[in-house]
Amino acid sequence: MNGLKNIFAGRWGIIGVGAVIGILAPLLQKFGNPGNMGICVACFERDIAGALGLHRAAVVQYMRPEIIGFVLGSLLAAYLFKEFRARAGSAPIVRFVLGVFAMIGALVFLGCPWRTLLRLAGGDGNAILGLLGLIFGIWIGTLFFRGGYNLGRSQPTLTPVGWILPLIMMGFLFLRIIFPPLEGQESSGVLLYSAKGPGAMHAPLVMSLIAGVAVGFLAQRSRFCTMGAFRDLILFRQLHLFSGVVALIVAAFIMNMILGQFHPGFQNQPIAHTMGLWNFSGMALAGLAFALAGGCPGRQLFLAGEGDGDAAIFVLGMIVGAAFAHNFGLASSPQGIGPHGIAAVVVGIFVCLFIGGTMRNKVA
């Protein structure tokens, strides 16, 4: 069929890309990234917020090259395949707020949808309730879609609009190169680093960057999206994106077995807590916010790389959300939820229900 010339957009394309992510993430963990966190978009954006001093949680400060690579890899693919389209103007402020609460929900659970899958593939049983919460939140989102929810049309715009986030990422990479981490130090030039904790655990710069660019490139081609996987399954009974998610978890599980990184259980899992209700509720909030914004945090980075200025706003919302989460005691830690985590989840769910219930531009 001439409509599907892009081989990555076919069944085997999406499965292959899911498998590549599932192979790379455990490898990144092997080479230094935190446990069951070879790749975590939410955690890594949170670390970037820390590296910039937007929050001062000393253990989660690192300018993560994977995130930079995701955006730049997608930018590269979009230009090579002539798919770069600068566009913006679909309710940006709403997308910003959704990004903020998506991040807060993810940090109550401790992970984005990718890390949810990686935690499961590493044997972390606490991620089961996180995954169920994610699916529940996305299901609520599909109810709004059926009711006519949408954020309105974006408009084609000037090319530099689409370049802003990629340029910011290039700036971040420049800072990471000229101010490299110093052994045991908590800062280097303008960047903050962690001397201990997850922020101090990272694969070498070049490896992280190459993996990030590769994933960004492939994900732009295949439209890989974990939120979309469950959304399309619920909304259209369609398995396309879902097959990519299954490939990711299977590949990551096999890799973890090979690398000796599979440790089944609930207690003492890396960067995780055992408060099931809040694992579920945090991800329910995040899932709903991702659904209303049209993509998981990874997908938002890839969209931003191909020129979507609204997705870029969502990304900035997530980074700011991470700052709120740590400054106001909303984020969880291995000891459990933060002092104000419950209040933040409740407020976030009301905000998302308000957005879902009131945004219904007539488009067709």
Add this chain to the structure above:
Amino acid sequence: MLKKIDARGLSCPQPVLVTLKGMELLEKGEMVVLVDNDTAKENVARAVASKGWKVKQIQTEGNEYHLTINKE
């Protein structure tokens, strides 16, 4: 009269939702779906095929695609 669905500028999953709605209303015949990015083009083509419709033609107009779909 040829039915036209304008899905330009809509983000996922709206292009598919409005196309499915249009197909349901029309039941059979021919219509044109306008999209402005490759993801929407692929998603619409996939959804159309899953409902027993066919993508008859895809015209490229600048940064847009016009998908002519039909069911006999």
